[in-house]
Amino acid sequence: MFTGASNLADGVDRTFVFIFSVAFIFIIGITAFMIYTVIHFSRKKGNEAKQFTGSVKLEIIWTVIPLILVMMMFYYGWVGFAPMRKVPADAMKITAIGRMWQWEFDYGNGMKSTELVLPVNKPVRVALKSEDVNHSLFIPAFRVKEDVIPGYDNYLWFVPTFIGEYEILCTEYCGLLHSSMLSKARILNQADYDNWFNDFKTKVSQPEPDGYLLLRNNGCIACHSLDGSKLVGPSLKGLFGNERIVTSGNSQITVKADEKYILNSIYDPDSQVVSGFSKGLMKSYKELLKESDIKSIAAYLKTLN
Numbered sequence: 651m652f653t654g655a656s657n658l659a660d661g662v663d664r665t666f667v668f669i670f671s672v673a674f675i676f677i678i679g680i681t682a683f684m685i686y687t688v689i690h691f692s693r694k695k696g697n698e699a700k701q702f703t704g705s706v707k708l709e710i711i712w713t714v715i716p717l718i719l720v721m722m723m724f725y726y727g728w729v730g731f732a733p734m735r736k737v738p739a740d741a742m743k744i745t746a747i748g749r750m751w752q753w754e755f756d757y758g759n760g761m762k763s764t765e766l767v768l769p770v771n772k773p774v775r776v777a778l779k780s781e782d783v784n785h786s787l788f789i790p791a792f793r794v795k796e797d798v799i800p801g802y803d804n805y806l807w808f809v810p811t812f813i814g815e816y817e818i819l820c821t822e823y824c825g826l827l828h829s830s831m832l833s834k835a836r837i838l839n840q841a842d843y844d845n846w847f848n849d850f851k852t853k854v855s856q857p858e859p860d861g862y863l864l865l866r867n868n869g870c871i872a873c874h875s876l877d878g879s880k881l882v883g884p885s886l887k888g889l890f891g892n893e894r895i896v897t898s899g900n901s902q903i904t905v906k907a908d909e910k911y912i913l914n915s916i917y918d919p920d921s922q923v924v925s926g927f928s929k930g931l932m933k934s935y936k937e938l939l940k941e942s943d944i945k946s947i948a949a950y951l952k953t954l955n
């Protein structure tokens with residue numbers, strides 16, 4: 651009936667279908683009974699009102715039936731959800747990092763990807779870390795969803811059971827671009843996965859960090875396009891070496907976008923605010939980016955002119 655793509659999907663679906671069916675039968679039944687009583691017991695001329703006191707039979711029926719139903723809900727829930735906290739010892743270990751407004755998956759040894767790429771039929775444990783506010787990692791096809799809370803070690807695990815591409819969302823409202831905090835889970839067969847992993851390894855082991863990777867891995871491109879279109883922030887295309895009108899304090903000045911300007915824009919964004927954009931949207935990256943990183947970013951921006 652549903653196409654769940656992980657080992658946990660059946661347990662979740664069974665619980666959902668059971669609770670949904672019970673709710674559905676009850677809403678139909680209660681509504682029908684209500685309509686019946688409204689018509690059948692409406693006030694008619696010449697009817698004497700009668701007084702009723704308790705009915706043991708009714709009391710038993712409406713205690714025992716709901717009790718059985720909620721115990722069944724509990725049973726399905728327990729059987730379906732308890733495995734989510736029992737991670738197999740041989741699970742592959744990955745860390746998902748949530749930040750405004752991007753997911754990143756850390757494979758260890760400095761290997762970080764913005765997509766979650768995994769081999770099929772291998773258990774994986776995903777540790778959940780937030781760099782700023784509360785997020786929630788949701789992969790609907792796998793029926794997994796856990797909060798990503800700063801300072802708290804949460805996790806989820808699953809075994810992907812089908813090759814394919816699946817949506818990853820953030821389901822905890824985390825600010826302006828929450829709705830675009832999207833990613834993909836790509837499930838590959840073992841050979842494709844090994845190829846991807848090895849390619850990836852050679853790419854990240856290159857000595858010079860690529861300016862583009864820095865922009866991507868720090869979530870800059872959630873707000874800055876590289877093709878001239880306006881997002882939350884100005885496009886980075888055609889920035890380097892050109893003039894910018896910025897508000898600095900109370901005055902508008904024209905500055906040249908050189909390396910110094912770019913460094914200042916990244917370390918202290920609110921000190922020179924580009925005209926047409928608002929203060930306070932971009933945080934300072936002073937803690938995250940070294941001056942050498944900014945140099946690679948600037949070198950990359952030069953290529954966008």
Ligand SMILES: [Cu+2]
Binds near residue numbers: 749785786820831
């Ligand atoms: Cu989020």
